[in-house]
Amino acid sequence: MLMNPLILDLLLAGSGGAVGAGVLTLLSRKKVSEYRGRIAGLEAEARAAMQQLAAQDEEAVHLARGRLPALIYALQHGGDLASVSGPRHRQLAETNTGLAHELVLQQVNDLASTAAEQAEQAARSAVRAVTSSMQALVNELQAANTHLLDREHDATLLGLVQPIDHAASQLARRLQILGVLVGMWPGRQRDDASLLDTVRGGVSRIRDFSRVRVPHESPYYVAGRYVEPLVLAVAELLDNAARHSAPTTPVEVSFLQAHNGVSIAIHDAGPGLRPEAREEAARRLSGQHPVRLTELRHPPSFGHLGVGALADRYGFRAMVDEEHSVHGGVRATLFVPSALLASPPAAASSPPLHSEHTPSPAPLPAEPTTPVPEAPTWAPHPQEYPAQQQYPVEEKDGLILPVRRRRSSAHEPRHSRPATETPSPDSGTALAAFIHATQSARAPEEESPS
Known part of the structure; x- marks a missing residue:
């Protein structure tokens, strides 16, 4: 103080x-x-x-x-x-500054999540719309091809139309996989089919069908609801195996019975997978991760994603490994649980699978036809193995092609003349001219060396 x-x-x-x-x-x-x-x-x-x-x-x-x-x-x-x-x-x-920063992050997170979800929904809607419209066009194309192949049996015409029909089948498969990724139904409902025919249906939808070797027989049958999903999954794995291996090497399919199901193994002779690629393939094939179209890399790949989506939806499993490949490449495996299998039919055999627009073959006439060769271990032709379904066949330019016969129908009028009507005087002349012109057109080809 x-x-x-x-x-x-x-x-x-x-x-x-x-x-x-x-x-x-x-x-x-x-x-x-x-x-x-x-x-x-x-x-x-x-x-x-x-x-x-x-x-x-x-x-x-x-x-x-x-x-x-x-x-x-x-x-x-x-x-x-x-x-x-x-x-x-x-x-x-816990200060005002820290709380303000957290609020900024939360707002950005909410805004980005909302924008990403809107973009994903827009992308899915666009894919659904485009896929549906293109599927309708492909269906029309396949129907037109089938109509042409059913009405005509000329070998040259058949050889020209079959590659077009095969390309349309591959396009339809790719559209189906895109549709599966956005939640669309994979395709038509089928009857129960043998596992062998199910695999053959997948073989018929890939480009390199001739390289695929399948077993001669199998005692297993697939329930109708799961046939088309398995056909699609097998086709995608076969296509992947063929595209990633040399064109001179085979792609082999084998069946293995398990305790509670059966496995479809696909072996290729490719270079294998890098560790990161193997992990990514396992993640995609698991089907446990949601597919977001807006997050796919460029260029996008849909095969494994589609197989994973099908596996998750229908209850089978897909996986890849290199340790058990018989050719040193990659082994892709589809495990089909017993719940997806069906009992064999009472008949000795079941009708084979056909493509979306290929009708079942009509009974052949009693006249002798070209003998059908034994079923080889690879796909003889992409059109759902026509040579194995009792079609008459012929070999042309190294390919085994079915000879389509014109089928008569009760709904088609027969343009035959009544018995009481006298043929026109020039009818024989016209027929003779047609035969002469046909022979003249084929003469150079027959004389050319083979």
């Missing part, structure tokens, strides 16, 4: 100058000490405020350059806000 000025004057007057000077010195030092303490406290507060401002500036930079880009990357690769790191300065987490 400071003394009253009057008391201080009295002390100085009564005790002399020396004592007064000492008292003043003590009082001055105390005052200076107090001032210095106050100044030190103010300096500490200023340093703390400067450190707080610097931490807030660093946290803002960390938000802009670190946390926001990490959030965008996580959203693009299936992550979420929880996978993003926290603030750099933990002491700011």
